[in-house]
Amino acid sequence: MSRRALAVLLLAIAVAGLLAGVFLGPEPLSWSVVVDALLGRGSSTLHRVVWDIRLPRVILALLVGGGLAMAGTVFQALLRNPLAEPYILGISGGAATGAVSVMALGLVSLTSWALPAASFAGALLAILLVFRVASAADARLDVGVLLLAGVVVGAFFVAILSLILALSDAETVRSAVLWTMGSLRGATWRTVLVVGTYTVPTTLALLGLARSLNLMAIGEETASYLGADVERVKKMAYGVASMVTAAGVAATGVIGFVGLIVPHGVRLLIGSDNRALLPISFVAGGAFLTLADLVARTALAPAELPIGVITALVGVPLFLVLLRRMVRRQIG
Amino acid sequence: MASAASGRPPEAPGSTSRAVAAFSTESLTARYDATGPDVLKNVTMAVPAGTLYAVLGPNGSGKSTLMRVLMGTLRPIHGSARIAGRELRDWDRRELARQVGAVAQSEDQPFPMTVRELVSMGRYPHLGPLRPEGDEDRAAVNEALERCDAAQLSSRYVSTLSGGEFQRIRIARALAQKPRALALDEPTASLDLRHEMSILQLLRESADSGLTVLLITHHLNLAARFADQMLLLSEGRVAAQGSPEEVLREGVLEEVYGWPVSVRPDPVSGAPSVTPLG
Numbered sequence: 001m002s003r004r005a006l007a008v009l010l011l012a013i014a015v016a017g018l019l020a021g022v023f024l025g026p027e028p029l030s031w032s033v034v035v036d037a038l039l040g041r042g043s044s045t046l047h048r049v050v051w052d053i054r055l056p057r058v059i060l061a062l063l064v065g066g067g068l069a070m071a072g073t074v075f076q077a078l079l080r081n082p083l084a085e086p087y088i089l090g091i092s093g094g095a096a097t098g099a100v101s102v103m104a105l106g107l108v109s110l111t112s113w114a115l116p117a118a119s120f121a122g123a124l125l126a127i128l129l130v131f132r133v134a135s136a137a138d139a140r141l142d143v144g145v146l147l148l149a150g151v152v153v154g155a156f157f158v159a160i161l162s163l164i165l166a167l168s169d170a171e172t173v174r175s176a177v178l179w180t181m182g183s184l185r186g187a188t189w190r191t192v193l194v195v196g197t198y199t200v201p202t203t204l205a206l207l208g209l210a211r212s213l214n215l216m217a218i219g220e221e222t223a224s225y226l227g228a229d230v231e232r233v234k235k236m237a238y239g240v241a242s243m244v245t246a247a248g249v250a251a252t253g254v255i256g257f258v259g260l261i262v263p264h265g266v267r268l269l270i271g272s273d274n275r276a277l278l279p280i281s282f283v284a285g286g287a288f289l290t291l292a293d294l295v296a297r298t299a300l301a302p303a304e305l306p307i308g309v310i311t312a313l314v315g316v317p318l319f320l321v322l323l324r325r326m327v328r329r330q331i332g
Numbered sequence: 333m334a335s336a337a338s339g340r341p342p343e344a345p346g347s348t349s350r351a352v353a354a355f356s357t358e359s360l361t362a363r364y365d366a367t368g369p370d371v372l373k374n375v376t377m378a379v380p381a382g383t384l385y386a387v388l389g390p391n392g393s394g395k396s397t398l399m400r401v402l403m404g405t406l407r408p409i410h411g412s413a414r415i416a417g418r419e420l421r422d423w424d425r426r427e428l429a430r431q432v433g434a435v436a437q438s439e440d441q442p443f444p445m446t447v448r449e450l451v452s453m454g455r456y457p458h459l460g461p462l463r464p465e466g467d468e469d470r471a472a473v474n475e476a477l478e479r480c481d482a483a484q485l486s487s488r489y490v491s492t493l494s495g496g497e498f499q500r501i502r503i504a505r506a507l508a509q510k511p512r513a514l515a516l517d518e519p520t521a522s523l524d525l526r527h528e529m530s531i532l533q534l535l536r537e538s539a540d541s542g543l544t545v546l547l548i549t550h551h552l553n554l555a556a557r558f559a560d561q562m563l564l565l566s567e568g569r570v571a572a573q574g575s576p577e578e579v580l581r582e583g584v585l586e587e588v589y590g591w592p593v594s595v596r597p598d599p600v601s602g603a604p605s606v607t608p609l610g
Binding site for chain 1: 425454459
């Protein structure tokens with residue numbers, strides 16, 4: 001499939017997902033109702049459902065899914081490791097510890113603004129800790145050490161998290177577990193604004209790093225010989241991809257698989273050139289999460305499934321089909 | 333074509349009349365770790381522009397370290413390293429990559445990539461992170477592929493190439509940089525006779541067309557045949573440098589390699605030929 005055709009197809013899916021996300025839900029709405037609600041006519045309840053609940057939710061899904069997919073692509077190129085994903089360097093552990101700490105202390109409920117703030121702070125702490133450990137005396141960033149430090153810092157935060165949960169009451173444990181499986185339930189225009197403020201500029205910054213990241217993927221020595229400012233690229237890519245991930249995880253909890261599967265799926269379709277891979281992964285990740293969220297809130301409505309379960313249940317088989325296709329192509 | 337069979341061109345290069353050396357070091361000392369041992373000790377060398385210059389020496393003698401210092405990825409502790417007469421710290425990375433195309437000993441290949449994509453990376457020093465590829469860039473890539481006899485490989489996946497093909501397209505990528513010099517760290521290691529010869533021939537032709545070529549290798553006899561000048565390193569120090577006849581002498585080689593050798597002119601090429609004894 002050509003890159004342009006795939007980009008158009010994915011954009012169409014993203015738009016369709018966006019529309020479906022507004023029209024469908026526990027209570028499906030008709031065209032006229034949605035149009036009325038968007039124009040401020042009709043009943044105030046419907047206006048609230050469309051304008052204050054569903055619309056921010058689908059936009060947030062688009063931003064978070066896109067951001068995670070792009071961050072995963074960047075971490076894979078930066079660490080030269082196909083297993084890398086946005087949470088590999090301890091961000092999810094830090095974020096979850098931050099979020100669950102404030103829950104356990106009884107400071108906030110699941111919907112308070114303090115929850116994303118605390119989880120963002122936890123993610124930042126993990127990012128800084130890992131960065132400090134991996135920076136050598138001469139200020140070079142060793143990606144091998146980065147990977148190890150990230151995994152170990154992540155494990156440490158998970159241990160703290162387990163400790164807090166072991167000492168908490170059943171209600172807190174339930175909230176914490178639900179949070180770590182991810183949900184877009186808390187989406188408001190404020191969350192959209194905050195996440196958008198992080199995601200949009202960082203997306204543009206990462207697109208600017210795409211060609212340099214292509215060089216990084218074949219090794220730092222060769223990348224320097226080809227003219228890349230390796231240390232600067234590493235620090236910017238790590239910093240920017242981490243911020244996108246931290247913003248996403250703070251807003252929605254830990255949504256897994258998007259950041260691992262989407263970059264690989266897109267890579268299998270169009271190749272490894274980050275200049276195409278990054279933007280197309282963003283659109284694909286956004287479309288994927290929008291549709292996954294739609295399934296999460298309609299499948300067993302009015303109950304809502306954890307979105308992380310949907311991304312894994314749908315994403316993994318889809319990914320395996322693509323993987324199988326690639327293996328066949330390389331052998332045959 | 334005749335150049336490979338007849339070995340080095342007859343004129344005697346290396347005369348000090350050439351104005352500015354393509355690569356040079358003066359009293360160079362380098363180490364990887366601030367408190368670690370010196371890997372290069374007081375190395376003074378110069379690669380005359382437009383020559384093929386071989387760097388020889390046992391494992392661990394500092395050949396690859398010399399290349400890293402000359403490419404600016406390792407800062408010397410003492411002394412200086414220059415490219416085209418200018419100190420390395422005064423070169424911008426992209427500017428340096430337009431001057432020298434370097435091929436490291438190895439590189440990673442974690443994601444599927446086509447030959448053309450890999451060779452196109454040689455245009456990075458000209459394009460930077462943002463500028464899209466133009467006709468000039470595509471022409472440079474095509475020309476480099478042609479020159480390395482790799483045009484027919486361009487849509488293949490890199491993972492499907494043989495060892496010899498892979499080395500050829502890495503050299504093509506360096507040529508796509510349109511540099512004035514090449515630096516290569518053992519580009520023919522683990523290649524069979526035919527592929528090794530075709531790469532050395534390519535490098536010889538590049539030097540004959542005006543490029544400076546710095547070649548790190550273990551093959552004393554092939555270096556003697558193809559190189560204009562050579563440098564022999566031993567435990568980080570210069571053991572000998574000059575023409576192949578000046579460097580490849582029995583006494584020097586026996587001391588550096590710790591093995592008895594005999595050096596005789598090769599009956600076909602006339603270049604010095606080293607035979608390990610015992």
